Amino acid sequence: MLFVPSVPAGDQGLVLHINGVTPEPQGSRWYVLTMEGNAYGLPRSLWPWAMELDAQTRRRELRMPAAFAFRRVGETVAVEKISA
Numbered sequence: 688m689l690f691v692p693s694v695p696a697g698d699q700g701l702v703l704h705i706n707g708v709t710p711e712p713q714g715s716r717w718y719v720l721t722m723e724g725n726a727y728g729l730p731r732s733l734w735p736w737a738m739e740l741d742a743q744t745r746r747r748e749l750r751m752p753a754a755f756a757f758r759r760v761g762e763t764v765a766v767e768k769i770s771a
Contacts, residue, residue: 689719689727691757691764699769700758703727707744707751708737722752736766 691701704722708729711718717737718726729737743749754770 689729689733689757691730691759699756699767700765702754702756702769704752704754708741710737710741730764733764733766 689701703719706720706722708717708719709726710716717729717734719729719737720726740749744751753768756767756769758765758767
């Protein structure tokens with residue numbers, strides 16, 4: 688499971704170089720796949736982001752790998768693309 692830290696304002700948080708995202712066959716969980724070969728389960732709140740990222744990649748609107756920063760903002764998780 689992806690652990691997303693709470694960080695001070697201005698800190699990027701957890702930065703991952705992502706090759707893509709993939710769902711489990713039954714769609715019960717989404718994973719990010721890193722360049723290092725790791726797969727991290729995403730919290731349910733990030734599933735819509737993962738689905739959109741998957742769609743953008745399939746439509747070739749977004750090139751992978753790309754670096755993303757994950758940080759906790761209150762009760763939610765913010766994701767920011769920081770490189771292509």
